[in-house]
Amino acid sequence: MSQDVCVGSPDLPITSTRLIVDVDTGIDDALALLYLLASPEADIAAVLCTAGNVPVGQVTANTLAVLDMCGRADIEVAAGAQVPLVAPLMTTEDTHGPLGVGYAEFPATSRAPSSRSAAEAWVELTREHPGELTGLVTGPMTNLALAVRMDPELPQRLRRLVIMGGCFNHPGNTTPTSEWNVAVDPEAAREVFDAFSGLPSRQHPIVCPLDTTETIEMHPVHVDRIAEASESTPAEALSPDDPRGQRSRASNQVVRHLSDALRFYMEFHRDQNLGYLAHVHDPFAAAVALGTVPYTTTPATVDVELEGRLTRGTTIADWTGIWRREPNAAIVTATHPEVFFEHLTARVGAFARNLKLPSSNN
Structure with missing residues (x-):
């Protein structure tokens, strides 16, 4: 198996990535x-919402609330698929809380989502900016699959696609062999991987699977570092000895909501029996999309099992060409979690500090 070592660094000159x-x-x-x-490298064209962790209406409300809290009401938010292509919708409030954001209670947004659907946004934005946009998918791939059905040439217009999803040589987190994002909509995942088959390797999706993302373990000390860097008071100190559901008293609103969300995740x-920690899969995929974290990829041909009684939703990688099909993905097989967390905590902490949000706990 050949491998590509991709080294990003926040010390390198900033190169904007339109997302x-x-x-x-x-x-x-x-x-x-x-x-x-918080990242100067990120130029977000739109944030698109799909049903997954919670129904799409709540996903959209959560997304708008995060952007509004951070002063980015200028970013388009489009609501997308309410259900997977074929299967009934699964949601995971037990993992993410009844509203999808743990114990956090974001202020209600007064902003409405875009008038166009998420699938329409995928198609129209890539037509407007061919070859310029990097797609980052951290949920089920339903919106992107619907967009490809609308316009099969869409994959050719993306600069790159980064996916958080799947698992290969690692246990699943939804069934013994399947990862959540793919398990919610396996048909969409297969259609997306098929759509990128035959493209040059530089356009193959970069896949961040559980094999790597479950090494990205966020511990209480990382939340403490964000709070310290933000100059929030009093000191934030999540602990497994805290009463379940305890709420943060942080003066900084970003820190307070983040701490309350992550506490729920760590309790889950x-x-x-995984420890008082949180697997933060999606921020790692975001860093891969920006090139600000070191990682290693291995090319493979990826397919998704749709029929198996026990294995539906399982991602399979042919690493050695047994299927005699050309690779259609670059799978992230290694990274350096300590480097990632040093970068993440410093960057998010500084961003929270510089927002100069009010100290009220409202």
Whole structure:
């Protein structure tokens, strides 16, 4: 298997990446959005919403709330698919909370989503900016699959696509062999991978699977570092000894909402006997899209099982050419979590500090 080592660094000259971001805003999607908003490399053309962690209406409300909190009401938010292509919708409030953002209580937004659908936005934005846009999908791939059905040439117009999804040599987190985003809509995932087959390798999707993203373990110390960098008071100190559901008293609104969201996520992981931590899959994929984190990729041919009684939603990678089909993806197989968290905590903390948000707990 050949490997490509891709080294990004926040110390390199800033190169702007224009993004279409497609989310099912739960806790780690919200942190990914916060990271992107904090990143000078990120130029967000639109944020598109799909049903996944919670229904699409709540996803859209969460997305608007995060952008509004960060002073970015200028970014288009488009609502998309309410249900997967074929299967009934699965949601995961047990993981992300009844509203999808843990214990966080964002102020209600007064802003309405875009008049166009998420699929229409995919098509129209890539027609307006051919070869310029990087797609980042951190939820099910339903919107993108619908867009490709509308315009099969869409993949050729993307500069690159980064996907958080799938697992290959790693246990699943939805079934023993399947990852959540793909398991919610396996048909959409297969259609997307098929749509990128035959393109040059530089346009193959970069896939961030559980194999790598479950090494991205956020611990209480990382939340503490964000709070410290933001100059929020009092000191933030999440602890497994805290009462379940305890709320943050942070003076900084971004820190307070982030802490309340991540506390729920850490409690969930502890309940699953994984430790008092949070796997923040989506911020890592966002950093890959921007090129600000070191990672290694391996080319493979990816397909999705649709029929298996026990294996539906499983992503399979042919690493060695057994299928005699050309690779259609670059799978992230390694990274450096400590480098990622040093970068993430400093960047998000500084962003929260510089927003100069009011100290009220309202």
